[in-house]
Amino acid sequence: MEIIELLKSNSLRVTNHRLAVLTYIHQATSALSHSDLESNFKGEIDRVSLYRIINAFIEKNLIKKIIDAEGQKNYIFNAKHNQKEDVNIQPHYKCKTCNDIIELPELPETYLEKIKGLNIDHINVLAEGVCDVCKEEDKK
């Protein structure tokens, strides 16, 4: 199983909880907040364990934490979990209604040139709005 291998190859013990959570995030079509996870695993996984599981995944680069304009944390599966570099410049677009997050094109080199005088660890780029699908829904 893909997910099991993913855990093993990142020297994370394969527990039922980790399997369930990573599988859930992997198949999710939208970004999940911590409370999304809490309600999904209510009665199964303790809130504190979820925090620790999530943090382990982030450290191993298996999921990405995306912070929206209100400071809310959302988690998505990191399809590029092999590449350890440059992952943190990836711009995203987040629909404020359905929570879907898609990747945007990378910032142009010309722009990065302009700001390269600064010591920059990472750049966060998040565009937000209501996606076409949700906009259509609203009309009804």
Add this chain to the structure above:
Amino acid sequence: MEIIELLKSNSLRVTNHRLAVLTYIHQATSALSHSDLESNFKGEIDRVSLYRIINAFIEKNLIKKIIDAEGQKNYIFNAKHNQKEDVNIQPHYKCKTCNDIIELPELPETYLEKIKGLNIDHINVLAEGVCDVCKEEDKK
């Protein structure tokens, strides 16, 4: 007084608290977190009132809320409080050590063109790192 006028012209009642808070944010050289404000006004202004004062300022565009890579909210005076538009695309750089926030050049038109097919309300761009001044300090 500049600050008093700022409140009046935004139809906010001029109270001692609002004057004190807005003056404090205006003269600050770095972005202030809520707990920064709490400790500064400890014993003078209630925590809840601070939340309400801050929210009022944000609604009136007098200050800007900047969310860092950890989701922490920081507030800075909005020098462009007159312009109501395009304020929310302004990229920023935040020093992780001294908390200073400076403005970065705007995103190139070519990039905005690329993503204009999406419904975008605002774009958040925040670069983070340790500024030159703080990097020097560290060496000592």
Add this chain to the structure above:
DNA sequence: ATCGCATTTGCAACAATGTTGCATAAATAA
């Protein structure tokens, strides 16, 4: 398969951050 050690988990307790309702105080309009 079993043993033993290291890691993970649940639970309780706590800390930090943010919200709401309501009585009182203060600011502005009349």
Add this chain to the structure above:
DNA sequence: TTATTTATGCAACATTGTTGCAAATGCGAT
């Protein structure tokens, strides 16, 4: 000055995140 509206403080509560520790589980080595 008075009346009306708005702001404030306080208490209570909700949400989010952290820590310590005992019990459960995973896993490598027998």
